[in-house]
Amino acid sequence: xxxxxxxxxxxxxxxxxxxxxxxxxxxxxxxxxxxxxxxxxxxxxxxxxxxxxxxxxxxxxxxxxxxxxxxxxxxxxxxxxxxxxxxxxxxxxxxxxxxxxxxxxxxxxxxxxxxxxxxxxxxxxxxxxxxxxxxxxxxxxxxxxxxxxxxxxxxxxxxxxxxxxxxxxxxxxxxxxxxxxxxxxxxxxxxxxxxxxxxxxxxxxxxxxxxxxxxxxxxxxxxxxxxxxxxxxxxxxxxxxxxxxxxxxxxxxxxxxxxxxxxxxxxxxxxxxxxxxxxxxxxxxxx
Numbered sequence: 001x002x003x004x005x006x007x008x009x010x011x012x013x014x015x016x017x018x019x020x021x022x023x024x025x026x027x028x029x030x031x032x033x034x035x036x037x038x039x040x041x042x043x044x045x046x047x048x049x050x051x052x053x054x055x056x057x058x059x060x061x062x063x064x065x066x067x068x069x070x071x072x073x074x075x076x077x078x079x080x081x082x083x084x085x086x087x088x089x090x091x092x093x094x095x096x097x098x099x100x101x102x103x104x105x106x107x108x109x110x111x112x113x114x115x116x117x118x119x120x121x122x123x124x125x126x127x128x129x130x131x132x133x134x135x136x137x138x139x140x141x142x143x144x145x146x147x148x149x150x151x152x153x154x155x156x157x158x159x160x161x162x163x164x165x166x167x168x169x170x171x172x173x174x175x176x177x178x179x180x181x182x183x184x185x186x187x188x189x190x191x192x193x194x195x196x197x198x199x200x201x202x203x204x205x206x207x208x209x210x211x212x213x214x215x216x217x218x219x220x221x222x223x224x225x226x227x228x229x230x231x232x233x234x235x236x237x238x239x240x241x242x243x244x245x246x247x248x249x250x251x252x253x254x255x256x257x258x259x260x261x262x263x264x265x266x267x268x269x270x271x272x273x274x275x276x277x278x279x280x281x282x283x284x285x286x287x
Contacts (some may be wrong), residue, residue, distance in 0.1 A: 008259040011048045012037030012068045016256070017092060019079050019141065020108030024218035025248050026166060029105060030072075031255075032249025033056050037068040041095055043077045043088060044108070050074040055247055071095075079108050080133040082140045090143035100162075101148035105192075107167040111220055113180035127182045134186035138166050139193060142208075151163040151205040157214030160257045161205040163256050166194050169208040178227045187212075191267050198265035206263035209255050214271025216243040238273030 016033050020026035021042025034040045034057050044050050054072055075091050078084035092101070110133050112126035142164055149162035171180070171189030191210050198208040215221060215233045224233070234241050251270045254260045269275050 004272060009253060009257045010037070011103075011253055011256050012070075013039065014103055014256065015039045015041070015096055016103040016105065017041045017043065017145070018105045018107055019043050019077075019137075020167075021074070022046055022053055024220055025213065025216060025245075026105075026107040027053045027056070028225060028248055029107065029246030029252055030215075032245060032253065033103075034070055034072055035061050036071050038103075038256075039071040039097065041073050041075060041092055043075045043079070043092075044135060045076065045078050047074075047076050050076065063136065079137040079141050080129075081137075085137060085140035085242045086144045087139065089148075093148075096148060099148060100143055103163045103165065104142065104145050104149065105165045105167065105252065106141060108137060109167065109183075109186075109220070111183040111223060113178060113183060115179045122228075130186050131189075132271040134183070135189040137194065138190055139197075142166075142197060146201075146204070148178065149204070149206050156205050158205060159258065159260055159261055161207050163260075164197065164201070164206060164208045165252055165255050166190050166208070166210040168194070168212045168267060168270055170212050170214050170274050173212060173269070173275050174268075174269070194267065195265045202264060207261070207263070208254070209260075209263060210267045211248065211251055211255075212267050212269045212271065212275070213248060214243050214269075214274045216245075216248065237271070238277040241272060243270060243272065 010032060016038045018026050018030050021030050022044030030040050030042045030053060041049055042053055054074060057072060073090060073095055077088040080090060110130060112130050114120055116267060120206065168190040169187040171184045172191050175184050194208055194210040201208055214237065217230060247270050249266055255263060
């Protein structure tokens with residue numbers, strides 16, 4: 001890594017907590033941060049998935065070329081409740097060097113949806129399930145981790161703030177053509193909560209930003225195959241492909257490094273142009 005890249009984009013020795021780290025974007029981020037030299041803590045409800053993630057990271061990481069020796073650990077948790085978030089915050093305490101958490105990535109999420117006309121009896125359950133984890137959990141865990149992240153007095157370094165990164169979605173900016181009302185609304189809420197918290201926490205030298213991924217193949221997005229195909233999604237994306245782990249990791253490392261230390265309250269679209277490069281069609285093909 002060149003000197004300027006190392007100075008601006010290094011996350012070596014930073015401690016990063018990633019929720020939803022057992023699969024999908026969470027496991028992708030865990031892999032990337034670990035390879036970049038960060039001390040990574042992954043958390044999820046399922047211990048088996050966390051162990052699998054850790055095994056995969058250690059197997060795929062080029063340990064011989066690492067300039068530092070990062071740590072990798074996991075904590076089983078349930079961040080869909082306030083009690084679960086507070087317990088997780090307590091449980092990670094012994095894992096934090098000098099008692100500081102540098103980066104919190106609120107990534108855990110789930111999805112649910114059904115057509116408006118369906119009367120399944122699961123509507124209240126579905127909305128509560130999604131909002132509890134995707135939105136309320138972000139607030140509760142961020143709040144619970146503040147004692148590890150707040151800076152003040154002589155310890156404050158304005159060029160090295162603590163970071164909170166919330167994983168939103170492009171569907172929080174533009175609804176998708178699927179009956180995922182609760183999910184889309186939850187991600188819009190994550191984006192607004194990000195802006196709200198960025199103002200609240202700036203005096204404590206904590207930046208708060210959101211990642212708005214486009215479509216990334218994962219266990220969750222597999223559900224979209226009921227409505228479309230990944231090939232069609234890629235064709236309808238301006239950059240003509242789906243996202244991957246490097247796309248997500250690169251954006252998050254930017255927000256976690258010196259390069260992103262003057263950025264807060266931002267929703268960063270990493271979506272192949274789905275939002276910013278889309279055009280309003282002025283003609284339509286007839287069937």
